Amino acid sequence: MTDLRSMTPEELTAWCKNLGQPAFRGKQLFQWFSRGVTSVDEMTDLPKSLREEVAAAGFSAPAVERKQVSKQDGTIKYLWRLADGNCVESVLMRYHHGNSVCISSQVGCAMGCAFCASTQGGKVRDLTAGELLDQVIFTEKDSGAPISNIVLMGIGEPLDNYENVMRFLTLVNHPAGKNIGMRHISLSTCGLVKGIDRLAEEGLQLTLSVSLHAADDETRSRLMPVNRAYPVDDLLDACRRYFQKTGRRISYEYALIDGVNDTPRHARLLADRLAGTIAHVNLIPLNHVEESPLRPSRRVAAFQKQLEERGITATVRRRLGSDIDASCGQLRRKAMTAGRKGEDAG
Numbered sequence: 630m631t632d633l634r635s636m637t638p639e640e641l642t643a644w645c646k647n648l649g650q651p652a653f654r655g656k657q658l659f660q661w662f663s664r665g666v667t668s669v670d671e672m673t674d675l676p677k678s679l680r681e682e683v684a685a686a687g688f689s690a691p692a693v694e695r696k697q698v699s700k701q702d703g704t705i706k707y708l709w710r711l712a713d714g715n716c717v718e719s720v721l722m723r724y725h726h727g728n729s730v731c732i733s734s735q736v737g738c739a740m741g742c743a744f745c746a747s748t749q750g751g752k753v754r755d756l757t758a759g760e761l762l763d764q765v766i767f768t769e770k771d772s773g774a775p776i777s778n779i780v781l782m783g784i785g786e787p788l789d790n791y792e793n794v795m796r797f798l799t800l801v802n803h804p805a806g807k808n809i810g811m812r813h814i815s816l817s818t819c820g821l822v823k824g825i826d827r828l829a830e831e832g833l834q835l836t837l838s839v840s841l842h843a844a845d846d847e848t849r850s851r852l853m854p855v856n857r858a859y860p861v862d863d864l865l866d867a868c869r870r871y872f873q874k875t876g877r878r879i880s881y882e883y884a885l886i887d888g889v890n891d892t893p894r895h896a897r898l899l900a901d902r903l904a905g906t907i908a909h910v911n912l913i914p915l916n917h918v919e920e921s922p923l924r925p926s927r928r929v930a931a932f933q934k935q936l937e938e939r940g941i942t943a944t945v946r947r948r949l950g951s952d953i954d955a956s957c958g959q960l961r962r963k964a965m966t967a968g969r970k971g972e973d974a975g
Contacts, residue, residue: 815837837871880910
């Protein structure tokens with residue numbers, strides 16, 4: 630099967646020419662995909678012969694499996710059903726500066742972070758570049774809200790799906806498509822050092838967010854198994870190399886967990902580790918996951934104050950969609966649980 634939705638305009642042009650079609654048909658195809666068509670019949674300016682070839686190549690689009698809209702702030706959470714029956718999540722978040730969409734990079738996740746619902750059930754497969762792009766396109770189409778910013782912080786580890794993520798960035802940045810600039814895109818990683826070094830060499834002007842969540846190996850290894858492969862010192866060294874190479878400030882994600890990583894000692898240690906670097910700490914009030922014993926911190930404001938007193942820029946992430954399971958993985962997990970219950974009942 631030819632994955633047309635993951636092709637660049639140049640690749641689609643070559644595909645069309647191979648079929649005996651004019652070169653400009655490739656750009657037309659790319660523009661149709663970027664508009665979120667769900668049927669070849671919508672491609673009204675393409676000849677029937679080409680539309681038949683597109684259909685034969687396996688043309689498909691994601692379907693809304695579930696949709697939740699926050700009554701509090703208008704956040705929308707989507708559970709998309711893919712062509713193979715698997716599901717992934719996207720979240721539309723509305724801000725004064727524009728609309729952001731948080732997208733998934735994998736079906737499931739292999740990283741095993743203790744506080745995250747996405748990793749329950751493990752990793753199923755990587756998403757293609759087209760499936761990544763479709764989350765942006767169809768979120769915008771369904772919601773009617775123009776997307777200006779993209780966050781790769783949903784289900785999965787983007788740097789564990791490196792090639793497809795890089796291709797997605799090429800597609801979403803293309804002037805013939807969504808044309809979203811790199812400075813409007815954030816990529817979050819749990820700390821895959823080799824991937825960070827590789828990304829630095831790409832020379833992209835996106836924002837790198839690193840899920841740190843603890844500044845000492847004992848605590849971080851408890852929360853994030855990846856720390857056993859890439860300890861804190863190795864990770865922070867990679868972050869320094871990334872800044873030196875790109876000049877882009879790194880954002881460190883820090884989910885505050887009651888009694889685990891939110892004590893004054895943890896704040897001092899974090900401030901010491903980041904001292905002298907150009908960094909921003911994004912403090913995240915933990916979203917509780919039913920199966921997890923971890924609880925949200927009661928010291929968010931105090932932790933922020935301690936960091937700022939030591940010269941570390943720290944902000945608290947605004948909680949959006951708290952009434953609709955908006956933290957990543959929760960809606961997919963509920964759908965999986967419901968499916969298993971249905972199978973057991975049968």
